[in-house]
Amino acid sequence: MDFSDYVYVDDYCFSNFDKIKENIDSRKKMITDSFFVVILNEYTSKLEFTEWMFLLQGHYKKRSPLIVGLAKDYDSAEELISHMIQNCLIKVGSLDYISYLASLPEIDKDSTIPKLLKISGGKMYA
Numbered sequence: 001m002d003f004s005d006y007v008y009v010d011d012y013c014f015s016n017f018d019k020i021k022e023n024i025d026s027r028k029k030m031i032t033d034s035f036f037v038v039i040l041n042e043y044t045s046k047l048e049f050t051e052w053m054f055l056l057q058g059h060y061k062k063r064s065p066l067i068v069g070l071a072k073d074y075d076s077a078e079e080l081i082s083h084m085i086q087n088c089l090i091k092v093g094s095l096d097y098i099s100y101l102a103s104l105p106e107i108d109k110d111s112t113i114p115k116l117l118k119i120s121g122g123k124m125y126a
Contacts, residue, residue: 001025001055004068006104008038008080012072020070024052036077038069038084040097047084047097049077068101 001024013020013035020035038049042065055065069084071077088100 001060001064002066004040004066004101006101007067008069008084010071010076010080012076013070017070020052024055024067034073036071036074037067038071038077038080039065040068040101042066045097046095047081049081068097 003021009017024037035052036049037052037055038047040046041048047068049069049071069077069080071080084097084100085095088095088097091103092099
């Protein structure tokens with residue numbers, strides 16, 4: 001799976017990030033806890049979230065989505081997306097998430113909740 005250069009996470013995913021990333025990368029159900037992934041849909045350029053096991057479908061083996069957030073539950077995933085929408089509108093003036101994601105270090109360098117992780121070797125859609 002492809003992770004954005006910067007990934008929003010809630011407290012649960014922050015403390016379990018290495019296990020979660022390994023779980024997603026290996027495309028196996030190694031973690032019994034459910035969690036949600038926030039993805040940027042490359043066709044619509046909109047944020048979406050779903051339970052992580054949805055990404056185990058064959059379609060995503062060939063074309064993996066860009067993961068921009070991880071959350072323990074539905075409510076946390078909604079909070080992450082709400083936070084991203086608010087900041088996107090403030091910074092970019094529209095819902096252009098690609099531009100917003102490209103400017104994340106400038107916007108959220110002091111962000112505490114939700115936490116923002118830098119992923120080395122991440123991938124951004126252009």
